[in-house]
Amino acid sequence: MKISFLGAHNTESRNTKLVSLLVDGILALDAGGLTSSLSFSEQLKLRAVLLTHQHYDHIKDIPLLGMNLFLNNAGIDVYSIPSVYESLTNYLLNDSLYPKFLEEMEGGATIRFHIVKPYQEFKIGGYNILPLPVAHSVSAVGYQVTSAEGKSVFYAGDTGVGLADCWRRISPRLIIIEVTSSNRYMQFGRQKGHLTPSLLKEELLDFHKLKAYLPDVVIVHMNPGLESEIEAELSAIAGELGNSITLAYEGMEIEL
Ligand SMILES: [Zn+2]
Numbered sequence: 001m002k003i004s005f006l007g008a009h010n011t012e013s014r015n016t017k018l019v020s021l022l023v024d025g026i027l028a029l030d031a032g033g034l035t036s037s038l039s040f041s042e043q044l045k046l047r048a049v050l051l052t053h054q055h056y057d058h059i060k061d062i063p064l065l066g067m068n069l070f071l072n073n074a075g076i077d078v079y080s081i082p083s084v085y086e087s088l089t090n091y092l093l094n095d096s097l098y099p100k101f102l103e104e105m106e107g108g109a110t111i112r113f114h115i116v117k118p119y120q121e122f123k124i125g126g127y128n129i130l131p132l133p134v135a136h137s138v139s140a141v142g143y144q145v146t147s148a149e150g151k152s153v154f155y156a157g158d159t160g161v162g163l164a165d166c167w168r169r170i171s172p173r174l175i176i177i178e179v180t181s182s183n184r185y186m187q188f189g190r191q192k193g194h195l196t197p198s199l200l201k202e203e204l205l206d207f208h209k210l211k212a213y214l215p216d217v218v219i220v221h222m223n224p225g226l227e228s229e230i231e232a233e234l235s236a237i238a239g240e241l242g243n244s245i246t247l248a249y250e251g252m253e254i255e256l
């Protein structure tokens with residue numbers, strides 16, 4: 001399983017893109033940095049997009065992807081929870097801001113939206129997908145993606161503390177999770193449903209208690225202005241926990 005980090009941050013600039021991951025070139029997780037990272041032919045190879053929640057930095061490229069596919073007489077399957085469907089249809093793809101790519105147009109809907117139910121595993125091609133609720137300021141799910149060879153990654157999306165129920169249900173080789181701010185913003189993290197290095201540490205200690213191992217961890221959704229602080233704080237924690245915790249960057253690839 002090859003995981004490409006197309007976007008790894010929570011703000012966009014020439015040097016940073018919003019969170020988007022790509023599994024084996026065909027399965028996208030979140031759509032903050034999809035269209036600006038992929039050529040047209042790579043976009044046409046996408047089989048599905050899994051969205052974690054409705055916040056703009058995670059759904060931004062869905063309208064743009066819709067237009068690119070529409071102009072190529074192509075379509076795509078997008079999976080998420082009902083609140084994401086509502087946000088896309090009410091605010092973005094409503095024929096006012098942009099075309100209704102989720103509705104039947106000539107030749108069928110460009111974006112075929114599928115509602116996922118937390119805890120109910122489903123298949124996309126050879127992959128098993130398990131959506132699990134995470135603790136954010138709006139309804140949100142993380143996804144465990146398991147390949148046909150049995151390799152698993154869990155992508156949490158945006159989340160705050162309180163992942164024990166999630167941990168009980170998964171056994172991934174790799175966790176991709178957010179750390180938005182450094183420890184001095186812990187109060188913000190607790191209020192808004194985000195993680196800091198020390199909040200992540202508590203979650204990882206819970207994971208170890210429940211599962212008796214710790215997977216490698218890759219961090220996304222960093223505030224670029226706090227990245228060096230986050231990195232220093234995380235490296236101390238990785239030393240204490242004895243596992244690998246690395247910050248993702250745009251263009252990074254991992255072979256599981
Ligand atoms: Zn969010």
Ligand SMILES: [Zn+2]
Pocket residue numbers: 010055057058158221
């Ligand atoms: Zn976000």
